[in-house]
Amino acid sequence: MKLIKDKVNLYIEENKKFKGFYLCICLHQPLDESTVTKNRLLSLVLASGCDMYKTQTELNTALAECDGAQLSIQSVKKGDRIILQFLIAAPKGSEEEQFRILSEIINHPYLRADEFAVSRKKHLKNIIENKIADKKHYAFDRCMEIMFEKTGFGLDGDGILKDLCGIRDLYGYYKNVYENSQADIFILGDISAERAEELVIKYFPNLKTNSLQRGKANPVSYKSVVEHSQGSQAKLCVGVDMGEGDRFDKIVFNELLGVGPSSRLFRNIREENGLCYYISSTYLSLANAVIIQAGIDENNFDKTVKLIEEQLKMPVNDREIKDAKRSVVSTLKIIGDYPTALMDFYLTQGIFDDGITVEKAIEKVKAVDKLTLSPKISVVYLLGGEEN
Helix, strand or coil, X not given: CEEEXXXXXXXXXXXXXXXXXXXXXXXXXXXXXXXXXXXXXXXXXXXXXXXXXXCHHHHHHXXXXXXXXXXXXXXXXXXXXXXXXXXXXXXXXXXHHHHHHHHHHHHCECCCCHHHHHHHHHHHHHHHHCHHHCHHHHHXXXXXXXXXXXCHHHCCCCCCHHHXXXXXXXXXXXXXXXXXXXXXXXXXXCCCHHHHHHHHHHHCCCCCCCCCCCCCCCCCCCEEEEEECCCCCEEEEEEEECCCCCHHXXXXXXXXXXXCCCCHHHHHHHHHCCCEEXXXXXXXXXXXXXXXXXXXCHHHHHHHHHHHHHHHHCCCCHHHHHHHHHHHHHHHHHHCCCHHHHHHHHHHHHHHCCCCCHHHHHHHHHCCCCCXXXXXXXXXXXXXXXXX
């Protein structure tokens, strides 16, 4: 993927293999209590219409006439950033019309009347209030909140309920986001870099990027928290501080630790000891943390945590490293076949700002030799069933 740094960070993937054309604009803001709820509300309101297409029906008609284009507007949490992400995808041949529609939505939003957001506020209120219905995701978010308390890394990307009703002047906030964000544009499809730049200049002449520093994640030293909700199966989340070391070493370690049925946690805790219904781990590179998730019987809580801690400390052998590297490389090799995965990869690497491409990432993974990491449990969180 070619990166052009000018008024915005422009990523261009000229790829004739893709069946469609993808245009994505990302506006980065620091993730804190003053931005998270407004950004999440914006993602719902902006998808409802604009000055040219004042209703959802009118906007849907325009998308249908653009060869059935698909529009997605999301508020995406990345480390300690909140990113307003506009994505429009359509079959080949409708590139300029996609630019025109997205330009109308971004440059001429229908936000001036506060009452316009009332129904969207009610919808977001329901999303926040009902998060606990998905206990697995809720436990993950609570683990992050406890592990990175009072920082952007720990904030729930869906926003804060108590702040929702008080939001006013959404248009003024959006103008500030548009004018003061780090701006990334991703263009993927059968298009030349020259044509891509031409369309960006034509439809987004006023969009510019502002530098945004990547924050440093500082997890708590240790906390164990047990909460309760309805249901019988308990959800365990263990937040692991990965400490010093190269992030590609940590990617390999996470792979052997808890990704897939051959992983260390799966074999030892689920298969050999029968302590959980499922178990997996996720490496969050921007937060320098691994989150281990498991569905367990609450009576197995202490034993499961003890075994997880043992697996984290156990030396890694050459066979484990070799198998994990092979799995990671296989995953990286297919990223280029999926436009949204490719955009997400470069969105994350762009925050690190160290010029890592997919090809360089594969080289770095292959170069991993010995793992001398010192992972340490920071948070143990259990969402159990109803208290007796």
